[in-house]
Amino acid sequence: MENFDYYINIKCMKAYCFYTPSHSVFYKDWFKPSASKEFDIVPYEYPEQISKSSEYAKDGWRETQHNKVLYWKKAVEDNMGDLIICTDVDIQFLGKSKQFLSDILRDNDIGFQQNSKGGKICSGFFVCRCSLRTQNFFEIIANRLKAIMHEPGGGEQYEMWKLLSEPW
Numbered sequence: 001m002e003n004f005d006y007y008i009n010i011k012c013m014k015a016y017c018f019y020t021p022s023h024s025v026f027y028k029d030w031f032k033p034s035a036s037k038e039f040d041i042v043p044y045e046y047p048e049q050i051s052k053s054s055e056y057a058k059d060g061w062r063e064t065q066h067n068k069v070l071y072w073k074k075a076v077e078d079n080m081g082d083l084i085i086c087t088d089v090d091i092q093f094l095g096k097s098k099q100f101l102s103d104i105l106r107d108n109d110i111g112f113q114q115n116s117k118g119g120k121i122c123s124g125f126f127v128c129r130c131s132l133r134t135q136n137f138f139e140i141i142a143n144r145l146k147a148i149m150h151e152p153g154g155g156e157q158y159e160m161w162k163l164l165s166e167p168w
Contacts, residue, residue: 015039065155073138
């Protein structure tokens with residue numbers, strides 16, 4: 001029966017994407033057409049363009065990223081026991097990937113893409129197993145972002161790097 005549950009989780013894998021109005025064109029033109037062939041898409045267009053310039057690490061960037069992490073945390077809570085992907089909307093799927101993502105995750109909690117070969121993780125695309133561990137991971141990241149929300153600088157990815165490098 002365990003293999004059947006595994007199959008069901010893969011068969012119904014959801015793709016969660018958070019974006020703001022400045023990025024809706026990416027969702028409509030790139031992400032949705034390619035992802036909908038294989039995933040159940042759960043999009044959320046945050047109604048406010050907090051980062052008016054939409055420029056990386058500029059005013060409002062961290063607040064936007066904080067809201068994105070809260071969205072991921074809720075996605076985990078809503079899908080306990082399942083595998084999901086969380087992705088930016090500037091991603092395109094060029095072929096079947098559900099089984100590959102499941103296989104690569106194996107019994108790990110989360111699998112990120114890398115910024116470069118052998119480099120640090122990139123939070124723009126990952127597959128995760130929805131559990132209390134991943135829920136807690138996102139809770140910590142959200143709290144850390146909230147503490148520095150109104151300072152300029154990078155978003156959730158930098159806080160993830162820090163957390164993943166901590167020995168505990």
